[in-house]
Amino acid sequence: MRALRCHAFDQPETLSLDTVPDPVPAAGEIVVQVSAAGVNFPDALMVMGQYQVRPPLPFTPGGEAAGVITAVAADVVHLQVGQRVVVFTRTGAFAERVCAPASAATILPEAVTSEVAATLPLAFGTAMHALIDRAHLVKGETLLVLGASGGVGLAAVMIAKALGARVIAAASSAEKLAVCQLHGADACINYSSESLRDRLKELTGSHGPDVICDPVGGALTEPAFRSIAWGGRHLVIGFAGGAIPSLPLNLPLLKGASVIGVFWGAFEQREPAANARHLAQLLEWVAQGIIAPVVSARYPLSNGAAALRDILERRVVGKVVITPHA
Template identity: 45%
Template sequence: MTDAPLAITVTAFGAPDQLELRPHDPGPPKAGEVRIAVEIAGIGYVDVLVGKGDYQLKPDLPFVLGSECAGRVEAVGEGVDPALIGKRVCGAGFIGAFGQAVNFPARAVTELPPSMSFEEASVFRVSYGTAYHALVQRGRLQPGETLLVLGAGGAIGVAAIQIGKALGAHVIASASSVEKRALALSTGADAAIDALAPEWREAVKAANGGRPVDVVVDPVGGGATEPAFRSLGWNGRLLVIGFAGGGIARLPVNLALLKGASLVGVDVRQFGEHEPDVQAANMRALFALHAEGRLRPPIARVYPLADYVEALRAAFSGQVAGRILLRMRPDPA
């Protein structure tokens, strides 16, 4: 029996049941890094795509899966303030988060406020950081504008609803199930419509008093993008965040001309690399909103690490309303 920390490891791309839980010690942190003893990890749809080899970026094998976690700093590398040791933090990266011990660049780690639990923190930085960057820097959402959120029952969708309301927008949520629409309304949406409705565009317009919308958050792609773009008004903005619907949309570009509208890409990973100071300011703003009680990630279920296959399947199914977490260490006796 080994005492080495465990990690969900991808040795060959495949479905969740083909991934391995094996010993993995990342070693001491390098210069500019921190080592985190992980308590909770948050699972996203993209994590499973990466493990299957179906994401647009493919890491070199083998690698530790996972993009987001929370825990305590247990060591720091050269150039990192040692006062961080012992602090409660959340961390994020493209891969590497689903381990009991992980090393992250210090710039990808944020100290937690007292108001935030490890559970909330494990699903906060990526989804809320993405939604805030999308709406503030990329979408320039203004108070009084109407925000349409596609995939409103998912991680980005719920974050966008809560942030949109905090920024003073009228928020319309589009989701595919009764449970997800109920979640969207409970997290602040002003209206919720059926994403599968045959007269979907008419439902969007009706939810906005007969008017087109100003901004669309689109983490879905596929067949959802074009009707959403057509629902924009003059100077509207559609924010391309992902393709959870399984396909990359093809959009008639004359629509942008006719509406004076913009198709805007949102890549929070590159944003953090190119504008780290702005990203840090965004996180401070998000923590302040959380402390005010305006942002609350909905947690659907917390699985023990041993049940990682079931947890990954649940997160990938698209059927769960709320976030799926992994408890990386046993509860203390």
């Protein structure tokens, strides 16, 4: 089969399209024919050797995929060849077929396409874990989402609306904000042309946002935190902007506010049942039309590097997928 392979930690353009042996499921595993693989910022970081985890070389990147089961190990009894599933694999999904632990597979309802399902585990899973388990966001609260048209950002916009929150989307262009509005954002801030703090004051008065979803970091974190509500929760999700910011510790003191770390990868490993419940809820919301994940571009395996490059250069809205058999 064909697989996109990383032979050295380097720029995405150094990935090569190799022919490799078909995967064979070990005990407890299944093989999935990949209809679509979700592409995420951490995939690009992993290829460049800048992620927390550096897999042994060579490896096939790609952490999530959806498609049809083509093989199951003898000890796997709850899944069958021919079923359509979504899997989280950490690596290996940018290929025609991928091996996954049977425990990491979820059967898809008919109403959910494989393409949409492939976008759910990481970005939507992170936003669910962040808003529900970490921030305890409740109906009527105001959520500020930075990088709101990105993978995690747009997922947070949709999930927060489903939970009944008021959502302020913040992003770098009018086009990106238009997509956020289409998916339920109640108000928008263009942080390329407007002052984040002034606009937050206009939009929330002296209250400020109750919860801040921050997958961007850099120069946005401190002004956002300075505007947070009394008792607010600032979710530290990632640093797509490049710089890891620091915060004067008098600020959380003065606001009675919390800075809350979010690490979905560890949550998924430590609390698989809770993560599975989130994924089931997401699939139900998609099937009911309550959330509508955006797949803004599809790439063949041979052009997988372009998907990673588009993410790194801020060109992606929502999610993009690799479709190895299209």
